[in-house]
Amino acid sequence: MAVTLADVARAVGVSASTVSRALSGTEKVNEATRQRIVKAAAEMGYEPNQVARSLTSGRNDLIGLIVPDIANPFFPPIIKAVQSRAASRGKTVLIADVDEHPADEIKRARVMHKRVDGLIVVSPRTPDESLAELVELQPIVFVNREVPGATSVLVDASEGIQEAVEHLASLGHTRIGYLNGPRRSWSNSQRRTAVRRACEELGVELVELGPFEPQIQAGVLAADLVHSKDLTAVVAYDDLIALGLMARMTERGVKVGPDISVIGIDDSPMSGMAYPTLTSIHVPGSRSGMTAVDLVLDLGEGATSTPKVVQLETRLIIRGSTAPAPHR
Amino acid sequence: MAVTLADVARAVGVSASTVSRALSGTEKVNEATRQRIVKAAAEMGYEPNQVARSLTSGRNDLIGLIVPDIANPFFPPIIKAVQSRAASRGKTVLIADVDEHPADEIKRARVMHKRVDGLIVVSPRTPDESLAELVELQPIVFVNREVPGATSVLVDASEGIQEAVEHLASLGHTRIGYLNGPRRSWSNSQRRTAVRRACEELGVELVELGPFEPQIQAGVLAADLVHSKDLTAVVAYDDLIALGLMARMTERGVKVGPDISVIGIDDSPMSGMAYPTLTSIHVPGSRSGMTAVDLVLDLGEGATSTPKVVQLETRLIIRGSTAPAPHR
DNA sequence: CTGAAAGCGCTTACAG
């Protein structure tokens, strides 16, 4: 059906090997013949069959990216960063959304494995026990999860969280809530630990709520819980939960800012657009995406070495959702 | 390196053909040998090489999905619907985000073409002249764009828009604005035409602004323009533009609802969470995704027939951003 | 029910 290498070779009167070399540009080919080949290929509409190419060369020019939920606005910037970085290195990105189903991660990873030159797995919820299976699918890089023996890009939420708690304490809040993210989430355990430590250091009382799914709806749920606990400030596992909480509070006539301070994590695009705007901890999503691409391609090129762990930092972005603690 | 068919065959003492048949389950194999094969394959950790399989069988068990911008909240629901529908038909979905670069559509489509069993292209911005090239990459289904000679799933915005303009007219608005989407967008030309027709029918004066990119930032820009035109109501090309406009209006002290009515299109998840909540035209994204999967797989199975065009309907969801026209 | 053989479309040492 489609035009093959052999067709072009026949048309030009050379061997398939020569056509292959002329088109891929890997080896020397006589300039005149090369031009004839390129011309003929173009005229005949030849498109190399990538599948066949992969089978022989082992290269796919593809990077697989597995994310938990593309509907969560935290991920698109990462995805875009991965794509643009990959493009600049001659690779195309294949995205798989596992829709927050941890079990699918391994399945999807295995399906992609043979077809790509490397895998990037963001925020895997994979249970610890199964992680080893994923690690086998080299080259693989994890983002937002520390995996023993594997290369990963981590975001260290602790500075940002430290700043957040200091910010609240300086506004006079003495008792704050932390809205936990998913139970299995590595990020959540990091964030929770950081909140605990900061509160302890600053002598702020901490009330933990949740776990909650990283979704706006969960934030709505959380709002009512928070209200019943009589808290004046909360830090949420992520912006979505914070946004949902704010919406529900506003609906109930509670003024976000004056009545209750809310801090999100991720600094997603919506945080500047909500009303009031959401104070949030900036997480360098784009940078982690770019870094992951570099790491995974380096791994693929056999930059053996020991697994690297890259840490990225966070910082607090103060907006309208935090204000002095109300007098009681 | 990895375990191959031949390895398994050798271990069990049968031919590769038999192993292939036993594992793919396409043909009869002696039950006893099948069990030995399955057992050995599992023990050896055999994973079929999908690339090789594709090359011989022609099947990839993959569907390619090309979207303009995954950061736009309109797309994730479509993507998720495509994924779940595809999964139920035994296919995995490969997503490509072309980041609103029309030129990349064809490139990405070509790269994916040989690797997938079918392509779904959402809202292509491809110029009319180049569309023919895309159509060649059969099986292919277009969503949100009518393409001559090709199968597509279209959303008919006209009912929703008719309802929207009626809604505004009944609230006493006599002069409304339409914020155009991207110039090249097929959806925009449909929407604009529908707004024009509805305004004409109802005797409402129409002011057109734009084009604007489907992004929150563009809505911020639009807000100032709208303000200077002294309009009491606007319909935006999509929710993002509407949301950005609302945020900017609020920032400038203009009360959305009482001072200016705003209607978005897409009914994306954020529309219920904004403040005030956004009146929007519901577009059946999930349904269009599912339909597209069915169509593309049917095409692949050689359900020749003439290209089908499926039309889906829209309706207005009234929320807090529309209110009676202010007295002047 | 099973095996041997050909072939999918390319790439890549190996000779020349």
Place this chain on the structure above:
DNA sequence: CTGAAAGCGCTTACAG
């Protein structure tokens, strides 16, 4: 610089 040959790991008629 170029060709012939082998091979990537599977699948699939074709015989038996």
